[in-house]
Amino acid sequence: MSLTNTSVRAERPRVTLQSIAKRLAVSTATVSLALRDAPVVAEATRQKVQEIARSMGYVYNRSAAGLRTARSNVLAVGLHDISTPFFSEMLLAIEETALAQGRTIMLGAYTEDAQRQDRVLSMLREYHPDGMIFCPTAHSHVDAFEHLIAAGIPLVQVAREIADAGLDFVGTDDAMSMRLAVQHLAEIGHCRIASIGGTKETSTGLLRQAAFEQAVRDFGLTVKPEWILEGKGSFDTGRAGIQRVLSGAEQPTAAVCANDSVAFGVLNGLRTLGREAGKDFSVVGSDDVAEAAQAYPALTTVRNRHNEMGQHAVNILIKRIMGTADEAVERIILEPTLVVRGTTAPVK
Amino acid sequence: MSLTNTSVRAERPRVTLQSIAKRLAVSTATVSLALRDAPVVAEATRQKVQEIARSMGYVYNRSAAGLRTARSNVLAVGLHDISTPFFSEMLLAIEETALAQGRTIMLGAYTEDAQRQDRVLSMLREYHPDGMIFCPTAHSHVDAFEHLIAAGIPLVQVAREIADAGLDFVGTDDAMSMRLAVQHLAEIGHCRIASIGGTKETSTGLLRQAAFEQAVRDFGLTVKPEWILEGKGSFDTGRAGIQRVLSGAEQPTAAVCANDSVAFGVLNGLRTLGREAGKDFSVVGSDDVAEAAQAYPALTTVRNRHNEMGQHAVNILIKRIMGTADEAVERIILEPTLVVRGTTAPVK
DNA sequence: CTGAAAGCGCTAACAA
DNA sequence: TTGTTAGCGCTTTCAG
Numbered sequence A, B: 001m002s003l004t005n006t007s008v009r010a011e012r013p014r015v016t017l018q019s020i021a022k023r024l025a026v027s028t029a030t031v032s033l034a035l036r037d038a039p040v041v042a043e044a045t046r047q048k049v050q051e052i053a054r055s056m057g058y059v060y061n062r063s064a065a066g067l068r069t070a071r072s073n074v075l076a077v078g079l080h081d082i083s084t085p086f087f088s089e090m091l092l093a094i095e096e097t098a099l100a101q102g103r104t105i106m107l108g109a110y111t112e113d114a115q116r117q118d119r120v121l122s123m124l125r126e127y128h129p130d131g132m133i134f135c136p137t138a139h140s141h142v143d144a145f146e147h148l149i150a151a152g153i154p155l156v157q158v159a160r161e162i163a164d165a166g167l168d169f170v171g172t173d174d175a176m177s178m179r180l181a182v183q184h185l186a187e188i189g190h191c192r193i194a195s196i197g198g199t200k201e202t203s204t205g206l207l208r209q210a211a212f213e214q215a216v217r218d219f220g221l222t223v224k225p226e227w228i229l230e231g232k233g234s235f236d237t238g239r240a241g242i243q244r245v246l247s248g249a250e251q252p253t254a255a256v257c258a259n260d261s262v263a264f265g266v267l268n269g270l271r272t273l274g275r276e277a278g279k280d281f282s283v284v285g286s287d288d289v290a291e292a293a294q295a296y297p298a299l300t301t302v303r304n305r306h307n308e309m310g311q312h313a314v315n316i317l318i319k320r321i322m323g324t325a326d327e328a329v330e331r332i333i334l335e336p337t338l339v340v341r342g343t344t345a346p347v348k
Numbered sequence C: 001c002t003g004a005a006a007g008c009g010c011t012a013a014c015a016a
Numbered sequence D: 001t002t003g004t005t006a007g008c009g010c011t012t013t014c015a016g
Helices: A017-024 A028-035 A043-056 A062-069 A085-100 A114-125 A142-150 A174-187 A203-218 A235-245 A260-272 A290-294 A306-322 B017-024 B028-035 B043-056 B062-069 B085-100 B114-125 B143-150 B174-187 B203-218 B235-245 B260-272 B290-294 B306-322
Strands: A074-079 A104-109 A131-134 A155-158 A168-172 A193-196 A254-257 A282-284 A301-303 A331-334 A337-339 B074-079 B104-109 B131-134 B155-158 B168-172 B193-196 B254-257 B282-284 B301-303 B331-334 B337-339
Touching: A017 A028, A017 A043, A028 A043, A062 B062, A074 A085, A074 A114, A085 A104, A085 A260, A085 A290, A085 A306, A085 B085, A085 B104, A085 B114, A104 A114, A104 B085, A114 A131, A114 A142, A114 B085, A131 A306, A142 A155, A155 A306, A168 A174, A168 A306, A174 A193, A174 A203, A174 A254, A174 A282, A174 A301, A174 A337, A193 A203, A193 A235, A235 A254, A235 A260, A254 A260, A260 A282, A260 A290, A260 B290, A290 B260, A306 A331, B017 B028, B017 B043, B028 B043, B074 B085, B074 B114, B085 B104, B085 B260, B085 B290, B085 B306, B104 B114, B114 B131, B114 B143, B131 B306, B143 B155, B155 B306, B168 B174, B168 B306, B174 B193, B174 B203, B174 B254, B174 B282, B174 B301, B174 B337, B193 B203, B193 B235, B235 B254, B235 B260, B254 B260, B260 B282, B260 B290, B306 B331
Parallel strands: A074 A104, A074 A131, A131 A155, A155 A168, A168 A331, A193 A254, A254 A282, B074 B104, B074 B131, B131 B155, B155 B168, B168 B331, B193 B254, B254 B282
Antiparallel strands: A104 B104, A301 A337, B301 B337
C-alpha cells in the first residue's frame, strides 16, 4: 500500500479579519469585536460574522493579536530535566492547568547545564511569553535571571529556588521532607544512616543536607562522612553511591535518597551486592513518583506533591500576569507526607 | 479564542528596532539588517548597532518578525500523553533536536481524548507554528486533521499513524516488534502466550495484533481468545490483565505486552498472585524505556527507538518547512531490536 | 451600534 | 551601503 502525494499543499489565501470584513461589507473592527463576543455588537451581526468566519475557515492569529495587546497568552516553561518522572509528571500538571485557563505552553529543557539554561530562557523570552515557570539548574545565580526580572516578566520558580532572588516560589518543605525520612528510619530502629545524592548547589539539596544533619543529632544517630554522598539526582548516582558506601568497613543499615530516581538506583545497586531493600537494608526515596508505587519492592518515600506544585505554579503565575496577586513575593511550601511501602523494615 | 485582558501592569519602555535606530540616527532597516549579520551592512555600523542593542537590553521580538515573514520558528508538539516515560523521553529528544536547529517547542497534551486533541491542536494552530508533530489519539480519523492539512501546515505523525492520512510518519516496525517478542518466547519453549494491552483503534495496536496472530500461526502456538486482552497502554491494564488471564482454567506461560508500562503492570500483578516474572512466567514488554533496564527484575523488551523517532520527526518536519523534502510522503520505519533481560526464561 | 485610522515590532522591496 | 515605505493581522481609540 503506497500513498503517493495525495496531500496537495494548496496555498490557500489566508483568511483574516479583513477578508471576513470585506465579505460582509463591514469593518474589521466589527468583525474583531463580534468574534470576541463583545456585548457592544448587535446580536444579528455577531451571529453573521461568526458563521461566515467558521465557513471561511478563519483561524485566529494570536501572534498578531499579541503584537497589538502585548499579551501572548503563552507561558514559558523551563526545566532542567523533562524526561524524568518527577518533572514529566509535573509538566503534565502544568500543561493541564494552563490549558484550562486558555494558555499555551512553550517548553525548554536544559539538563542541569547553566549555559544552556541561559540560551533556552533567552530564546523563550523572544516569544514574549506572559510569564515563565522555571526550575533553576544547580549553581544558578540570580544574575542569570536579572534581565528577565528587569524586564518585568512574571517569573515563578518551581521545586528549586535561587537564593535571595525575591521571586515567587512553589516547592515542598525540603527540610521536613528529609526529616520525615530519617525519623521513619529512626523509629524502626536504624541508627546508622547514609544520605545519597543531592548537591548543595541547589536549594533543595542544601536544605535537605542541613535537615539530615539536624535529624542525625536529634535522633542520636551515627553517621560517617563517607556515608554522605553528594551527586545529581539520577539512577546512576544511587547505584554507584550505595556500592561505594557498602564497600567500606563501617556500614550503615539504611539510606535516605535525594529523590526516587536515586532510590531506584540504590535498590539496583543493592541487588548487585546480593542485598535486598526491605530485608537487609532499608531505603527511603523522595517525591513519590508514579513508579514508586509500581516498583518491586514498592518504594517507601516521601510525597512531595509535585503535581500540585505544577498547578500552583501556573495559578500564581496567572495571578501575577493579571495583576491580581499580592505585591509581596509569594511562597507556597507544600507539606510533605511519608509513604511507607516495601523498602524499609525494622533493623535486625 | 475568547480572552479577556484587563491586566494592569507597569511596563517599562520597550526597546525596539526603532528605539535603537533613533539612538544611532540610522534607519530601522539598517538595524534589522545589522542585527541579523546581513553581509550588506558595513562592518562598522554592524558592530555599533550590535553593541548599542546589547547595552540597551534589546530583545528580538519573534512574534513581530513572524507576523511579517510568516515564519514563527516554532514547532507545535501534540502528544496524547507526556507523563509516561516513552513520551517524555521522546519529548526530550524532540526538544533537543529542535533547539539545536533554533526552533522552539509549543506543547499540548490530550490524554487519549479526541475532543481535547481537537481543542489542543486548534489552539496550537492559532500561534501559527511552522509545523506540527503529533501522535494521534485512538479512534482518530483524518477528518480531525483536515483543517490543518488544508491549511498546508507541515504535519508529521510520530509513533502512531492515521489510516490513509497521507502524512509523513515516523515510527517503529510494529509488526516486527511484536514478532520479535513472540519469537523470543517461542524459542525458549513457550507455546501458550497471552497478549496484553493495546487497541485496534490505533495503527500500532492493529499492526501488533495482526502480527501476534501471524506469529502464533507461524510458530504453532496455542492461544485462547481470553488471553488476548485489549486495553490502553497503562500499568493498570497490565496489572488487571494478567490477573484476569491467570484466573482462568487454561493458562498461558508467557505474555507479550503493548508497551513497557503494561509490562510493569503485569510484573506487579504477577507478584500479587505470588508468581515471579522470569521464573514462573515470562513477560516481554515493548519500547525499552529507561526504567526497563533499571527495574527488578530488568525487563526483557523490544527496543523501538523512541528517542530516534523524536529526532527524525523534527528533522523531517524541518525539511518540509524548508521545502527541501521530497514531494512524496515520507515514512521512516525504524527497525526494532530484542533486548533480553530478566523477565523471560525457558519454560519449565 | 459600526467605521476609519493608527500602530504594535518587524522585514522586504525599492530608492537613493 | 543606507533610507523610505509599505504592510503582516490584529486591537483600539475616537467619530459617526
